[in-house]
Amino acid sequence: MSAPVSTAAAPPPARRKLRRLLPYFRPYLGRTLLTVLLMLVVTGTLLAGPALAQIGIDDGISAGDKAVLTLAVVAFVAVGAVGWLAGYFQVYLSSWIGQRVLLDLRGDTFTHLMKLQLGYHERTPTGWTVARLTSDIEALNQLVTEGFTSLVINGLTLVGVIAILFAYDAKLALLAFIILPPLALGTAAFRVISARLYRRTREKNADVLASLQETLSGMRVVQGFGHQEQSAADFAEVSGEYRRVHVNTVRLSGIYFPSVEMLSGVATAIILYFGATRVLDADLTVGVMVAFLGYLASFFDPIQSLSQLYNTFQAAMAALEKVFGVLDTEPDLADAPDATPLPPARGDIDLRNVTFAYGDDPVLSDVDLHVLPGQTVALVGPTGAGKSTLAKLIARFYDPDRGEVLIDGHDLRHVTQASLRDQLAIVPQEGHLFAGTIADNLTFGRPHATEAEVRAACEAIGVLEMIEAMPHGFDTAVTAGGTGLSAGQRQLIAFARALIADPRLLILDEATSSLDLRSEAMVEEAMDTLFAGRTAVVIAHRLSTIRNADRIAVIDDGRILEQGTHAELLAGGGRYADLYADWEALAV
Numbered sequence: 001m002s003a004p005v006s007t008a009a010a011p012p013p014a015r016r017k018l019r020r021l022l023p024y025f026r027p028y029l030g031r032t033l034l035t036v037l038l039m040l041v042v043t044g045t046l047l048a049g050p051a052l053a054q055i056g057i058d059d060g061i062s063a064g065d066k067a068v069l070t071l072a073v074v075a076f077v078a079v080g081a082v083g084w085l086a087g088y089f090q091v092y093l094s095s096w097i098g099q100r101v102l103l104d105l106r107g108d109t110f111t112h113l114m115k116l117q118l119g120y121h122e123r124t125p126t127g128w129t130v131a132r133l134t135s136d137i138e139a140l141n142q143l144v145t146e147g148f149t150s151l152v153i154n155g156l157t158l159v160g161v162i163a164i165l166f167a168y169d170a171k172l173a174l175l176a177f178i179i180l181p182p183l184a185l186g187t188a189a190f191r192v193i194s195a196r197l198y199r200r201t202r203e204k205n206a207d208v209l210a211s212l213q214e215t216l217s218g219m220r221v222v223q224g225f226g227h228q229e230q231s232a233a234d235f236a237e238v239s240g241e242y243r244r245v246h247v248n249t250v251r252l253s254g255i256y257f258p259s260v261e262m263l264s265g266v267a268t269a270i271i272l273y274f275g276a277t278r279v280l281d282a283d284l285t286v287g288v289m290v291a292f293l294g295y296l297a298s299f300f301d302p303i304q305s306l307s308q309l310y311n312t313f314q315a316a317m318a319a320l321e322k323v324f325g326v327l328d329t330e331p332d333l334a335d336a337p338d339a340t341p342l343p344p345a346r347g348d349i350d351l352r353n354v355t356f357a358y359g360d361d362p363v364l365s366d367v368d369l370h371v372l373p374g375q376t377v378a379l380v381g382p383t384g385a386g387k388s389t390l391a392k393l394i395a396r397f398y399d400p401d402r403g404e405v406l407i408d409g410h411d412l413r414h415v416t417q418a419s420l421r422d423q424l425a426i427v428p429q430e431g432h433l434f435a436g437t438i439a440d441n442l443t444f445g446r447p448h449a450t451e452a453e454v455r456a457a458c459e460a461i462g463v464l465e466m467i468e469a470m471p472h473g474f475d476t477a478v479t480a481g482g483t484g485l486s487a488g489q490r491q492l493i494a495f496a497r498a499l500i501a502d503p504r505l506l507i508l509d510e511a512t513s514s515l516d517l518r519s520e521a522m523v524e525e526a527m528d529t530l531f532a533g534r535t536a537v538v539i540a541h542r543l544s545t546i547r548n549a550d551r552i553a554v555i556d557d558g559r560i561l562e563q564g565t566h567a568e569l570l571a572g573g574g575r576y577a578d579l580y581a582d583w584e585a586l587a588v
């Protein structure tokens with residue numbers, strides 16, 4: 001299975017991706033501008049400190065002017081307070097905006113995922129889709145809440161420090177910045193190597209997660225086949241690789257960050273020595289020298305932060321690309337612009353000359369099938385014949401490649417999906433339950449069903465007794481997937497759910513195959529209730545279900561070989577007659 005990727009051949013440059021993110025900030029434009037303003041204030045207060053110290057020392061202490069000294073100290077404290085306040089609001093606001101942006105993006109992605117046809121979800125591993133909405137959005141979180149802030153404040157601080165130092169004393173600034181070339185080289189190397197390591201870390205982390213997920217979801221098979229040791233060994237191997245890569249990143253940081261500290265120490269030493277010499281020569285004031293030391297101290301932190309930001313940025317760009325990849329996947333089955341709601345259906349299903357392929361080879365070829373309102377049609381045929389596919393076309397999970405699927409004469413391509421799904425219910429082979437109560441699950445297709453209706457439906461399916469025997473009856477909580485209930489119990493609930501939804505069209509895809517004989521007999525009785533007044537398409541393997549159908553279609557290799565009533569087909573002496581002879585022989 002290959003994960004779908006966006007169609008663009010080359011990954012679009014980061015700038016284009018960021019520009020696509022911009023509309024998500026638009027609703028919060030005012031707040032965003034305010035945040036940027038606050039960032040400027042924060043940077044300003046950061047830069048003001050050493051300059052105030054310089055004034056206090058030179059114009060206060062050295063000049064013996066206590067008033068100036070007091071003023072400088074008061075200003076220093078005031079600036080600190082303003083910086084603290086502005087910092088608080090800035091951090092709060094950028095997180096607020098960031099979370100809103102992510103909420104909107106996550107919501108859009110989720111909504112879009114539900115619009116994508118079943119085919120997309122059948123092709124795409126669930127874990128992959130989950131990662132789009134969790135770890136990828138999380139990678140963006142770092143960028144939008146902290147990354148932009150760090151970029152603006154640290155970038156401005158760097159530029160500001162350089163400008164101020166040169167304004168104070170160009171000669172001394174040049175001396176201090178002797179350390180810039182090795183710093184720039186080291187930082188560039190760090191950036192390149194750490195980006196590579198970081199990408200490897202993420203890859204290995206994904207391997208660990210994939211291995212974990214695979215083993216956990218296949219635990220029954222792992223334990224059933226005594227495969228624990230091998231699974232543990234596989235897991236140990238991927239975890240071990242993850243550890244190795246991770247240690248390398250730590251080693252790299254261990255070299256880089258102390259090196260920056262060391263260069264910072266060198267720069268300080270240079271200023272102390274040459275600055276002090278010039279102070280002694282009365283060529284430089286003490287205040288300027290102190291300011292130099294102060295500014296240098298605040299020069300190195302931004303460099304470290306910015307070099308780390310690069311990884312955040314890379315991860316966010318990779319994540320953004322994947323998220324936009326999902327958003328760019330066109331829902332094939334979007335409503336046509338001129339789609340109209342399907343009027344309340346009589347239930348006439350007509351497939352005309354339908355040909356369909358998932359990939360290149362047709363799975364259905366030239367299928368013609370007409371089911372009259374209220375009729376039950378049974379699809380019979382060997383495994384892989386295309387029965388479920390035919391059912392999916394009627395439910396319009398896919399569109400045919402050629403031919404048309406009509407309900408009451410309306411081509412499904414021209415009706416709105418909502419109006420179709422309102423009138424149609426599917427009971428698949430595996431009854432799926434959602435986390436919630438039994439009652440929630442029963443009313444999934446019609447949330448406003450009354451309690452009496454729910455009970456009546458359960459009674460008709462023969463599941464009422466079973467539900468009432470549960471600890472909290474209808475309010476018993478079930479987990480997602482319905483673990484804790486047997487396959488048969490889940491299936492009976494799925495039948496009741498379909499009956500409560502009261503659809504005009506009903507599709508059962510091997511819905512009885514997980515039931516024991518008694519439950520099956522019960523459901524078969526209930527089928528009369530279930531089918532009364534509806535058109536039903538039933539895929540079944542059991543003869544009793546098939547025999548009662550108004551019409552039987554025998555499918556093999558994507559073609560309808562023969563169709564008619566049980567009696568007609570038996571008399572015809574074709575494929576169905578052969579199958580029936582086999583059944584007879586088995587049912588001794």
Ligand SMILES: Nc1ncnc2c1ncn2[C@@H]1O[C@H](COP(=O)(O)OP(=O)(O)OP(=O)(O)O)[C@@H](O)[C@H]1O
Pocket residue numbers: 119122358359363381382383384385386387388389390
């Ligand atoms: N999502 C899919 N993508 C690609 N091929 C598929 C997909 N679903 C089914 N197929 C293929 O289409 C063919 C028909 O499958 P289908 O599920 O319709 O068979 P079926 O008659 O329902 O079989 P069974 O009785 O085993 O349920 C098979 O060859 C199958 O491999």
Ligand SMILES: [Mg+2]
Pocket residue numbers: 387388389509
């Ligand atoms: Mg099937």
